[in-house]
Amino acid sequence: MAKKKKKTSKAGPRKQSATLRLDAAFYPKAALQKAREAFAHLAEIEIRRQGKQQVIKFGRMSAAAAKKLPDEFANYALSCAVVEE
Amino acid sequence: MNPSIQAANNLARIQVDEKLFPRDVVVSAAYMFLDRCYLRLEKAPKRHVLVQIKGKKKLSKNQLSNLAEEFENELLHQLIRRQVAERTDGLREVIVGRALFSAEPGEGEAEGAEPQEDMDYLDDPLGIAVPWEEKYKDGEKEEKDQ
Secondary structure, eight states, X not given: OOOOOOXXXXXXXXEEEEEEEEETTTSOHHHHHHHHHHHTTTSEEEEEEETTEEEEEEXXXXXXXXXXXXXXXXXXXXXXXXHHO | OOOEEEGGGTEEEEEEETTTSXXXXXXXXXXXXXXXXXXXXXXXXXXXXXXXXXXXXXXXXXXXXXXXXXXXXXHHHHHHHHHHHHXXXXXXXXXXXXXXHXXXXXXXXXXXXXXXTTOOXXXXXXXXXXXXXXXXXXXXXXXXXX
């Protein structure tokens, strides 16, 4: 019986996770959704509102992506917020 | 608006007073820096906005300090842009209105031009529809004769 191959990318196995908290006053939901679509190929992204904050959970990231992804996500979301204003 | 520099975290933090710089000015200034560094904005007490600037690469304390100062300059720049935009709002509306009005069909006709209401679209008073060969056939013959 053939063994199932583990899902890996060129950057290595996707095991990393991270959480990002952004102020909902500056990062509207629509902007975060756009950012999620843009980065969906790099991680599993879950967005949840928690009081005045938007909590973004990144899962199944490669180690290479984990270093930059939350910061890049925040920058992209901010640019979406400005453009859509 | 004294920036605090945390070189160990590659971070500069600036508290911006929203009474001096409205929120959209802060966001516009942040937008101008998105290609150079990572930015985060969040509300701070006493109507302030906390701007966190993080280098995309490792930066020295001086570089972080310079970045924070550049951000403060950009805040002023965006504030002035906003003020000028507000001041010239009416003028811009007039200019665009005039441009659209003059582009309407029938309004751009030259002064003194006679109305051509009786004309059919098939009429060709200037002979534009006549092929070049037909129009200059006789002329060529004349040139050859000379």
